[in-house]
Amino acid sequence: MAGGLQASLWRAVAVFRIAALAYVTILVINNVGVYLRPWLAWPVLAVTAAWTVVTTYAYANPARRGWPLLVADLLVTMAVLASTVPVVGPAALEDGRPTLAVAWHVAPVLAWAVAGGRRWGLAAALTMGATDLVVRAHWDQAAWTGTILMSLAAFALGYLVRLATVAEQRLQAAIELEAATRERERLARDIHDSVLQVLSLVKRRGEALEGEAGELARLAGEQEAALRALVTAPAAAAVADDATDLDLVALLSRYATAGTTVSSPAGPVRLPARVAEEIGAAVGAALDNVAKHCGPGTKAFVLVEDEPGAVTVSVRDDGCGMDADRLARAADEGRLGVAQSIRGRIADLGGTVRIDSRPGDGTEVELVVPRRPIS
Amino acid sequence: MVVDDHPMWREGVSRDLTAAGYDVVATTGEGRQAVRIAAAARPDVVVLDLQLPDISGVEVIHGLAETHPGVRILMLSASGEQQDVLDAVKAGATGYLLKSAGQAEFLDAVRRTAAGDTVFTPGLAGLVLGEYRRLAAEPAAPGDDGAPRLTERETEVLRLVAKGLSYRQIAERLVLSHRTVQNHVQNTLGKLQLHNRVELTRYAIEQGLDD
Known part of the structure; x- marks a missing residue:
């Protein structure tokens, strides 16, 4: 991930390391008089400074931020920390003098947290903390506090990095979706302005004609409806932002054809994906039923209503209809396949189905699915 | 034209x-x-x-x-x-x-x-129904005389329009005259347009455009 936030975090680690180097230098100058081997302090300080420069440049390049560098960073820092024992000497340490890598030794831990996240950051913090405690050889409150603070910092930083990564991925996905939607909308506009207009015009002018011309006009009308559904519906479906929520309106508008009207509120009707898909399947089954039992030219109307407590979807056709007896008889004979599958699906969602039919006045299937409170 | x-x-x-x-x-x-x-x-x-x-x-x-x-x-x-x-x-x-x-x-x-x-097309009836529900769900603005509401009859008529019934079929089903059905539909639209004008005026006053 070469994101902007990652680069800033690496810069922050470098700045921390340089500031810590300055602090270490001041402490060495102040305390060098009481060290066991004062002349050895200067080479160690030189190594500290050199490593600060090396890591600052190395971490600046994303290609070099690999495990070799991270492991080397940890080892070099541990070596500098360990050199405290021969240089400062147990007596001075006992006296409460700081180590030769005080504060500076936190830098690789931060680097691990930024590179590997919480777990690796914590692992590095514990390793470095153990080394620190061993070197100090006396375990007072301050020694423990330092290690614990370092662990917490590593954990928090690792967590922050993960959040940043996720945020960046989301942003990227949103940008891509936005671009795709825009392109689709542009296409939809173009198609709308040209092809759709001509197709509906052909349908209109040819409607009254007899024979083949009339048939062509009817075909044009069907194609117009199909094309319109194609350019409008998927765009709306893609906008269903949450992975767990789907827009029922977009889902159902797929069924819109020359003979099927889908009516709905202007805005999206969001439902959990499973609920929306089940309703979609039930509506599909109801429409199939219309196509199977009623003659060609039967019109179907789908209405989506979004009420506070429930979503109501009704599917009505203006076909032949059937009387209540036939419905009951079919149920008795166990051949109520479609109605059964609709009832089953909706019952699973805690909803109810009402089928209403009168001879000569079409059939209406009404599905009511309660909305679960948003938790 | x-x-x-x-x-x-x-x-x-x-x-x-x-x-x-x-x-x-x-x-x-x-x-x-x-x-x-x-x-x-x-x-x-x-x-x-x-x-x-x-x-x-x-x-x-x-x-x-x-x-x-x-x-x-x-x-x-x-x-x-x-x-x-x-x-x-x-x-x-x-x-x-x-x-x-x-x-x-x-x-x-x-x-x-x-x-x-x-x-009305069935599609438009669905839109208008949805709009009334949206307005009803919306918290009322301060000083608002309340969002427009449909009577039970109007809702019933609008739902039937949205389900593709003609005015004649609706009149038959609800035992009303064709004219009454037409009036109900007209009222649903009239209330919405009035509300819209009120909203626009209030917006204009709030923005200081009413001089």
Whole structure:
């Protein structure tokens, strides 16, 4: 991930390391008089400074931020920390003098947290903390506090990095979706302005004609409806932002054809994906039923209503209809396949189905699915 | 008067209207021009394509209402751009028809629009129902006299329109007269348009544009 936030975090680690180097230098100058081997302090300080420069440049390049560098960073820092024992000497340490890598030794831990996240950051913090405690050889409150603070910092930083990564991925996905939607909308506009207009015009002018011309006009009308559904519906479906929520309106508008009207509120009707898909399947089954039992030219109307407590979807056709007896008889004979599958699906969602039919006045299937409170 | 940016459509619609005995006083493909022409030509009915190259259908409707109040507007659109249709209806259009509607259906819609009736498609009824529900769910603004509400009967009628029943079928089913059904539908639209005007005025006052 070469994101902007990652680069800033690496810069922050470098700045921390340089500031810590300055602090270490001041402490060495102040305390060098009481060290066991004062002349050895200067080479160690030189190594500290050199490593600060090396890591600052190395971490600046994303290609070099690999495990070799991270492991080397940890080892070099541990070596500098360990050199405290021969240089400062147990007596001075006992006296409460700081180590030769005080504060500076936190830098690789931060680097691990930024590179590997919480777990690796914590692992590095514990390793470095153990080394620190061993070197100090006396375990007072301050020694423990330092290690614990370092662990917490590593954990928090690792967590922050993960959040940043996720945020960046989301942003990227949103940008891509936005671009795709825009392109689709542009296409939809173009198609709308040209092809759709001509197709509906052909349908209109040819409607009254007899024979083949009339048939062509009817075909044009069907194609117009199909094309319109194609350019409008998927765009709306893609906008269903949450992975767990789907827009029922977009889902159902797929069924819109020359003979099927889908009516709905202007805005999206969001439902959990499973609920929306089940309703979609039930509506599909109801429409199939219309196509199977009623003659060609039967019109179907789908209405989506979004009420506070429930979503109501009704599917009505203006076909032949059937009387209540036939419905009951079919149920008795166990051949109520479609109605059964609709009832089953909706019952699973805690909803109810009402089928209403009168001879000569079409059939209406009404599905009511309660909305679960948003938790 | 016919406003449509597609020359073939403009031509076809005008021819149909003339053949049916209407006097087409003007045709144009641009919204701004439509508003200017309407002021001079004073048509009874404007057949308006919602998608015009220069300004939106809603802007055309506002413009028409200003320069030629009382004009009846029948919207046509090739696809159900839902929010656009709803906005246009709230702005004052009284009829809406899909371009895929047949010739007879179109002429009938023009006749009814001219007579002052509202022309709803099932799709539009669904939109209007949804809009009332949205308004009811919305918290009321301070000083608001409340969102418009539908009576039970109006809701019932609107739902049946949305389910594709004709006014005649609705009248039969609810044992009402055809005229009463028509009035109910008209009221649902009237309340929405009134609410929209109130909202616009309040917005203007809040923004200090009411001088």
